[in-house]
Amino acid sequence: MTVPAHRRPGRLMEGFPALGWGEPMASEFDELFSRMNELLASAAATGPGASSPLADMHETEDAYVIEAELPGITREDIDVEVDDQHLRITGEYKKREREGILRRSTRRTGRFEYRALLPTSVNAEEVKAQLADGVLTVTVPKSQSAKPRHVEITGG
Template sequence: MFQLMRQSPWQGAMSLRDAMNQLLTDSFVQFPFATGGERNLVPAVDLSETPDAYVVEASVPGLKAEDLTITFEGNVLSICGEIKRESEKQEQNYHHTERYCGKFQRSLTFPNMVKSDEIKASLQEGVLRLEVPKAEEVKPRQITINVGT
């Protein structure tokens, strides 16, 4: 004989919430561990869309244009760079350090074809801005309806 057990209708929703929290946690920038573990720099990126182009804005404070490399292959845009720390003074004993130095890479996959030969990049006040024009076939267009006479 089977026993009936009462279950909360929210039991499945709680696991969904936990899954969404994990997804959001994995999607955001990973900061260096304060305890001294391996440090990964992943620049924070905003991706927006206009009717004619995708716009990428990446936070790269303290970097100059010559510290960055931008490539586009297939439908993947990659931003690579290196943060170089000034030579540490030997007479100082560090008790805690969180500033990152080293190489990083951030890649974005575009859902549609773009005009990769027309991508424009600018760097101003620590923000790298890329304008990635859409290919003609992915631009939305309005189709008129002819009414029969």
């Protein structure tokens, strides 16, 4: 996967003929490219030899919920880290001890890593993770500033 070159703020429109967009539009493109670079970097960030588990992320009014498929993994073999806008789930599929000769194997072994860039700031102190039936469910509450707030309109 190719990650776009990093651009310096205010340099995106340099060298292009004036399109009548002005500086505000150029700064919006700079911000868009910056977010795209973060997203692509997080998607390409799995380490060498690491796989990424299948996962879904959906948003509720109060939180982001990530459900990752991790069959056969114990909770001691999983690490979940969250900061302001990033989620990282890492661990290892361990080889099973067996008797006899292994004739065929299609099961994964080795390190895995799942990374997600969350769209808004989150409350990292209130994150909850639960492992049940081979599915890790991580609930990441949104920060108070990220939640929509209803504003009452008064007569004037």
